[in-house]
Amino acid sequence: MNGAATVNAAALPPAPPAIVGPDGIPLLGRFAGPAQGLDWARLAPPYARNALWRRLHHKRWHYVALVTEEIFCAVAIVDLGWMTTCFGYAFDRSDGDMMANFSQDGLPGRWSATMANDAGGASRFARRDTHIGIVPIAAGGWELTVHCPWVEIGARFGAIPAPFLLATGLVRGGSVHATQKSGGLPLTGEVRTWRDEYSLDGGVASFDHSNGLLPRETGWRWASAHSLDAGFNLQAGYFGACENAVWLDGAVHPLGAARFIVDRKDIMQPWHIFTEDDCLDVIFTPEAARRETRNLRIAASRYVQPLGTFTGWVRSAPDAPKRAIDRLPGVTEDHFARW
Template sequence: MSTNTAQWTPKLLTSSAAPQRLIDDRGHAIYGHFDGPVTELGVKHFGYFNEMDKPASSWAKHFDYKQFQFISIVTPHYVIGVALADIRYVGSAFCYLYDIEQNQLIEVNWLKPLGLGYQTSESPMQGVGKIKSAKGSIEFVIEQGVWQLKLNTLGIEANLHLQPEPLSLPMAMCNPTGYSGWTYTQKHNALKVSGSLVINHEPQPLQRATAGYDFSAGYMRRETSWRWASINSLTKDGSSIGLNLAAGVNETGCHENVFWCNGERHLLGAVHFDFIRQISDMEPAKSWRIYSENGQVDLRFTPKNCRKEKLNLWLLKSNFRQYLGYFDGVITDNFGQKHQLQKVLGLTEDHFARW
């Protein structure tokens, strides 16, 4: 990665101090970007109404709430992706292990009914999310906003702490969703990794490992879709870069697009994802273009592998594709510095959900 001075500086996007509780005393969500996690979502205080402005039933208030958590770990040899979702009707989870040199991906999946055998953290500041079966176990532990991953599956034994750079801020925001809902999203990329990681009985060095997490929760649209891009990477000179870009969700009032360089957070504007979705499994995936109209983001993503899943369960549907591949292009930060990316490993995702 190289840097040089751009000819313009975009208008800086602002954020405010994180509220103690996301739902205020009137039962309304507090919207905007925050300089840190909220301590409590306060879902029980939310005044939820239906489309005709009538108070929603307790059934609707319970089952319309969705939540998911995701962690990506990138080492010189492997990428690990771990997700846990609670969509009330069912709990689902997956873990994959991607061998970078061999371009091979293996995975395991969980599906649990109605809250049985899994849990998610109620707070992005403190809590536990976990799932366990004969296939293995996943556990996310959050203590004072710092994430820990415990993993035992696919030949992976992990007990890892994800640590941000000093003074590094996460992307934490809340937007209105649909007619009467809201979505809280918190992400932090380019985190240092410490602890222990053993893959197929072989201890993995963590000096050049990096990671990112995602905590998302709220009253999301019954039918939704999104495009997403993520980078957790270390450059040859030891600098860290992180990227989170999305389109299709969290775009009412502010965006979840952000770039981190050595822990410094740069909030970005809207981006477009240009790619071909309708290709057969026999065809190689085409490259993506991800860009903003003001030129601050101009990237090309070349897929190399994909973790995909299609579920059609009548009331519930999911068409999920998460690609692993390489980014090339330019990101201009909010100080006007251009960051040139050349074959930087990362993720993209294309997802439709009805839940």
């Protein structure tokens, strides 16, 4: 069972104050609003596991995308329980140059990374000459800072024009998972690379903050794209349709199961993506991709994240009018992890 909820065109209920109830039972479903705590410490049986199992299966990540007409950047901090890692890239959309593309592994615990339990907290990574911070600021919103040999980023994003999506559900082979997704967020700041400096003012940011007790082998396909008035998040894989949603004019609406039609022999060919509830149908045209294949014996990962644009249409319900999407910048992902 993957915990996928039935699609309902009505407004999503507000996010609960905690994702685990006083009885230790997780609150499953899709909600609108920020989570107050993505914390599994109070889980009760049958969802709870022993301490060693939890250490090996607890996975968390904090991902931020930044986009303007000139540049697309993505940065992530990942906590695998037994190790940490980060990655980032900066792509010049005007001439197709991938100006920075880096990753760095770290040690578990506070030696290299600290990870917030929810999007309202701070996540940081520091190892050797790579330092990343995703930190809430007093004025509201967040600040992203990146300092490494390949790129430097100073960005601020928020306040929030559209509600967050909070999705929680069961995962076959694991236990429970929760994810917090944002819609498009107003962006300011600057990106500095070896070649040029880029203003982020007037751009759009979005983030993904996820926290789950996942199976040893986990796979998914993902798509995400946002402007300030429209956007979507789609996943097909370990979490079913739990996190599928569309943002339109300040409201978030649930979507049904997503289908990804892609040539895996040539990932840079166009992708056709649609939902089974007839609420989204888009063509994704890749412009570049970040790829990484790793085999650490005890763990392995096959990962590709193309970035490009989406064209097609979305709507909030099967009987609602279609909203055209024209070259909306975003990403897709095809990922398998044995972790």
